[in-house]
Amino acid sequence: MSVVVRRTNTFAVRPLSAQDEQLLRELLDAAASLWNELTYERRQHFFDGESVWDTADYRTQYVGVLGSATAQQVIRKNSEAWRSFFAAQEAGEDTAPPGYWGNEDEGRELRTYIRNDQYTLETGERSRLEIPVGQDLKDEYGLGYHDRLRLEVAGDPKWEGEQGRLELYYDEVDDTFRAIQPVTVPDSRRDSPLAEESAALDVGANNLVACTTTTGQQYLYEGRDLFARFRETTEEIARLQSKLREGRYSSRRIRRLYRKRTRRRDHAQDALVRDLMERLYDEGVATVYVGDLT
Known part of the structure; x- marks a missing residue:
């Protein structure tokens, strides 16, 4: 029986211009804002003893900035965090509900998730990453209807396989944008050491x-x-x-x-x-x- 495992590739990501960097920051900040709004509503429902799954339609609210698919991925990631929280509770673990990605006053944690079929990552002599942008941001920054944000990528992929949902975030410590790409690979490919x-x-x-x-x-x-x-x-x-x-x-x-x-x-x-x-x-x-x- 063939078994597959999940591995991750990590890259440094560099905007090609100051305008591209500002666009990227707005995109990530909007994703963090979506996460925080959804988290706040779900926390309120949880502490009131109500269902956390009955919430406002945040995808519609953020589609103009993030695009429909990316907004949905942030919502899905949030739902996964809540399901993990409930599973830990049922297992008797002492755990807290999902938290916020910073706040507006002190600065939100710049982060987003992009569906596996919505980004293009090419590595080699001229490595690049292309990600979708909502139409409102495209209009603001002069991108065409079919355009995506193109970013430079530094780093070689350690693993090759079927690409998963991309995590894109700003590393405040190193002042660098980073991308984490999960890939699915056969377990025979460096799954265990070759010696003992x-x-x-x-x-x-x-x-x-x-x-x-x-x-x-x-x-x-x-x-x-x-x-x-x-x-x-x-x-x-x-x-x-x-x-x-x-x-x-x-x-x-x-x-x-x-x-x-x-x-x-x-x-x-x-x-x-x-x-x-x-x-x-x-x-x-x-x-x-x-x-x-x-």
């Missing part, structure tokens, strides 16, 4: 991870720069808090710094794990032990 080697990890502070494999390879991921940036941001937060008038404990700028600090940490951790796992796979490592290497 082992690796031991030592997780620390200044050195985030030290790794030694039975093949003789050693990997060291230092955390000094990350901690230095974390400390600088913390000191800036403390400085701003000291300037607040009596009775105030936060501000828009302070909350933004907190959010940026958290995202920077999470991004560094995710990048570390992704890089290390790819290296260990190439070494044929099938088992990883976490603990003191000494």
